[in-house]
Structures are given as C-alpha cells and as structure tokens.
Amino acid sequence: MAGQSDPHLSIFSPSEVEFVAEDEIVDIVPNIRMDALNMISGDFGPFYPQIPAKVPLWLAVALKKRGKCTIRTPDWMTVDRLTQVLEAERESSREFQPLPFHYIEISKLLFDHARDDISDAYLVRSLVEDIRDVRFHKVETGLETISGRTHAVKLKNLSAMEVNIVRPFMVRTLQAFYKHDSPQMIQQADTTGSRPTPVTDRGPRRDLRRR
Amino acid sequence: MSSWDEDEAAASAAEAATTDVELLKRAWRNEKAAPEILRFDSPLVSRVREQIQLLEETLDDFADSGVDDLVASLYQMDLDRTLFLLRSYLRLRLQKIEKYTMHISRSADLLSRLSPQERRFAKSCAEIMEKHLEQSVLSKLPYGYDSVSRQSLSSTEDDMVPEPQLNTFVFCKTKSDVGAFQLDDIGEEVVDLVADDLYVLRYKSIKGLVEGGRIDLI
Numbered sequence: 001m002a003g004q005s006d007p008h009l010s011i012f013s014p015s016e017v018e019f020v021a022e023d024e025i026v027d028i029v030p031n032i033r034m035d036a037l038n039m040i041s042g043d044f045g046p047f048y049p050q051i052p053a054k055v056p057l058w059l060a061v062a063l064k065k066r067g068k069c070t071i072r073t074p075d076w077m078t079v080d081r082l083t084q085v086l087e088a089e090r091e092s093s094r095e096f097q098p099l100p101f102h103y104i105e106i107s108k109l110l111f112d113h114a115r116d117d118i119s120d121a122y123l124v125r126s127l128v129e130d131i132r133d134v135r136f137h138k139v140e141t142g143l144e145t146i147s148g149r150t151h152a153v154k155l156k157n158l159s160a161m162e163v164n165i166v167r168p169f170m171v172r173t174l175q176a177f178y179k180h181d182s183p184q185m186i187q188q189a190d191t192t193g194s195r196p197t198p199v200t201d202r203g204p205r206r207d208l209r210r211r
Numbered sequence: 212m213s214s215w216d217e218d219e220a221a222a223s224a225a226e227a228a229t230t231d232v233e234l235l236k237r238a239w240r241n242e243k244a245a246p247e248i249l250r251f252d253s254p255l256v257s258r259v260r261e262q263i264q265l266l267e268e269t270l271d272d273f274a275d276s277g278v279d280d281l282v283a284s285l286y287q288m289d290l291d292r293t294l295f296l297l298r299s300y301l302r303l304r305l306q307k308i309e310k311y312t313m314h315i316s317r318s319a320d321l322l323s324r325l326s327p328q329e330r331r332f333a334k335s336c337a338e339i340m341e342k343h344l345e346q347s348v349l350s351k352l353p354y355g356y357d358s359v360s361r362q363s364l365s366s367t368e369d370d371m372v373p374e375p376q377l378n379t380f381v382f383c384k385t386k387s388d389v390g391a392f393q394l395d396d397i398g399e400e401v402v403d404l405v406a407d408d409l410y411v412l413r414y415k416s417i418k419g420l421v422e423g424g425r426i427d428l429i
Contacts, residue, residue: 170411
C-alpha cells in the first residue's frame with residue numbers, strides 16, 4: 001500500500017507489532033503435567049493433561065512447537081463468525097466490524113504454528129484474507145475524505161496492523177493539510193511572503209532557508 | 212478471547228493487576244509513537260531490572276539443579292522478551308536524545324524527564340557535537356555566522372536547533388471515557404473521546420492526556 005517511503009513515520013516494524021500481539025491470551029489444552037510458571041510477564045498454569053489453561057500466545061506457540069499442547073481456536077476465528085463479519089464488513093462502506101485488535105497477527109501465528117488445530121483451516125484463512133482486503137479498501141477510500149478541515153480522524157475498530165500500514169500516509173497527509181491550512185501560513189501569503197519576524201539592522205542577514 | 216464483551220471485562224480487570232512488563236510495554240509504545248521525549252519512569256525500570264536479574268539467577272540455579280529443559284526454555288523465552296522490551300525502550304530514548312541533543316540540553320523541563328545516565332549522555336553528546344562542528348565548519352566561517360545555534364548575528368532566537376514536531380499527528384487509543392475534549396486553544400474543535408476508541412489526533416493537543424496516562428499512543 002501507499003506511503004511506506006518515509007522510514008521515520010513507520011515507527012513500528014511488522015515484527016514489533018507481532019511481538020505485541022504475542023502477549024494476547026489464548027486457551028490451550030496441554031497434554032503434559034507441568035507446575036505453574038511464575039514469569040515476569042505473569043503467572044500461568046499449573047497445567048494438567050486435557051484441562052484447558054489460559055496462556056499468552058507466545059507461550060502457546062512454544063508449547064505447541066514441542067508437541068505439548070493443542071491451541072483452541074478463538075471463537076471469532078470460526079467459519080460462522082468470520083462469514084458474518086465479512087458480510088457485515090461488505091454491507092457498510094464506512095464502519096469497521098469489531099475484531100480483536102491483533103486479529104491479523106493472531107490468525108497468522110495460528111496458521112503458521114497450529115494449523116492442525118483449526119477446523120476448516122483453509123476456509124478460515126481465505127475468510128480472514130477477504131476481511132482484510134475489504135477493510136484495507138475501506139481505509140483507502142476513507143483517506144479521500146481527509147481535507148484541510150480535518151483535525152481529528154476517528155477510526156473505530158481499526159486493528160493494530162492496519163494502523164501500522166496506513167500510518168505513514170495518513171500522518172503525512174494530515175500534516176500537510178494542517179500546515180497549509182494554518183492561519184500563519186495564510187497570513188504569510190497575504191503579506192507578500194515575507195517572514196513576520198522582526199529583522200534588525202545589526203548586520204547582514206542572509207536567509208539560509210529556502211522559502 | 213472467547214467473546215468481545217468478555218474481552219473488555221478482562222481488560223478492565225487486567226488494568227487493576229497490571230504487571231510491570233505490561234507497564235513497560237505501554238511506556239515503550241508511547242515513547243515510540245510520541246515525537247518528543249517522554250518522562251523516564253525510573254521506579255518502573257528499576258523494578259523490571261530487578262525482576263530480570265532475579266530470573267537470570269533462577270535460570271542459573273535451574274542449570275545446576277537439573278530442572279526440566281522445557282520449563283527452563285520457557286522461562287528463558289520470558290526473560291528474552293522482557294530483555295528485548297527493556298533494551299528497545301532504552302535505545303529508543305537514546306536515539307531521541309541524540310536527535311534533539313541541543314534542544315533537550317537547553318530546557319530544564321526536558322532535562323528533568325531524563326534519567327541521570329541519560330542526562331550524562333545528552334551532555335557529552337552535545338559537547339562532542341559542538342566541538343566537531345566548531346572544528347570542522349564554524350571556525351572557518353566569517354564573524355557573525357559562526358554560532359552553532361543561530362544562522363547569523365542578527366537572528367533573534369536560536370533558529371538552527373532541530374526540534375521535535377509537536378504538531379504531528381499520532382494514532383491513539385482511549386482507555387476510558389475522556390468526554391468532550393478541546394483540540395485547540397480557541398476551542399473550535401471539540402471531540403468526544405469515548406472509551407476504547409481509536410483516533411488520529413494532533414500530538415500537541417493530547418500531550419496532557421498522554422502524560423496523565425489517560426490515553427495510549429499506538
């Protein structure tokens with residue numbers, strides 16, 4: 001998508017957004033017995049075979065990789081729910097449906113590491129992708145409504161990754177409009193473009209800045 | 212993550228018992244998204260450091276006492292994640308200090324936001340930079356144009372000090388209802404900030420809310 005040219009404005013890298021998403025809590029069903037883990041990021045467990053437990057996604061993936069648990073697909077990641085969301089998403093041209101803030105990252109991590117735990121994985125995956133596409137398209141058309149009068153933009157239910165992608169372009173656009181719409185700017189144009197700061201006659205003054 | 216309503220309830224419950232890592236993550240995100248340097252949370256950082264040290268010691272003990280490799284590796288991951296967060300946070304601040312050295316070292320308010328170590332860093336950074344500019348360029352320029360911070364003698368203010376753009380727009384998420392909020396001094400623009408909503412606003416206008424912890428930058 002547009003606007004990835006300025007590195008200073010894309011302040012989070014995609015992997016950093018994923019890092020944040022890995023702290024989201026998911027349900028796992030362990031197949032081993034393990035004592036409670038008292039970690040810096042919180043206390044989890046104790047774990048008993050076949051008894052569901054709540055852990056952060058990174059922990060779930062780590063256990064899954066070692067074959068120590070199955071990850072329960074979150075409720076929103078079912079064919080029924082996603083079909084509903086996709087329909088609603090298509091119906092409204094402006095609003096975004098409520099989805100977990102990290103739905104893109106969570107679904108990607110689950111597809112990559114716990115594919116066999118997701119029922120209808122193929123269908124679920126294509127639904128998530130369709131939802132993404134519809135939402136991105138909405139974000140793009142939404143950008144067209146930005147004008148000089150825009151001092152605030154409300155983006156209810158936009159997700160973390162979507163924010164990250166649209167950020168550079170959005171910020172630059174708003175900044176440009178804000179700058180050119182500010183009273184100083186307009187006033188300056190009126191007074192034949194000279195800088196309103198007082199210039200004293202103490203010495204030669206060469207303006208090093210481009211106007 | 213069973214339902215979205217439950218999610219919200221869990222979020223408010225989590226707010227009450229927030230871990231230090233969670234707080235550090237919030238500080239890291241705010242710091243990343245804010246154009247200027249924010250206040251350094253010394254107590255928080257030293258608490259996290261203590262926990263890191265404690266876990267490092269525990270991991271050493273694990274190696275000796277033959278704890279299950281799986282458990283040890285999970286704790287190691289927990290440690291690595293926390294270390295990454297802390298390092299990234301500290302490094303991020305150093306980058307900002309380096310970028311706005313002169314601007315920061317000229318303001319008592321900004322200096323007070325730094326940790327003692329960061330203040331030392333800012334000071335030596337400013338000295339080295341000024342010395343370098345003096346030797347390589349300024350000493351060769353004619354009288355009146357040889358200041359680090361001013362374009363010429365006739366400049367009435369420091370007009371060559373890079374400053375952060377406080378007018379820039381940031382993405383933010385409200386934690387709780389803030390209510391009607393004035394976006395500018397004139398009071399023409401008022402936005403109703405509702406809990407858990409996402410906005411793109413001018414940093415300058417919500418600066419106070421960020422500092423007061425009522426809004427999170429994302």
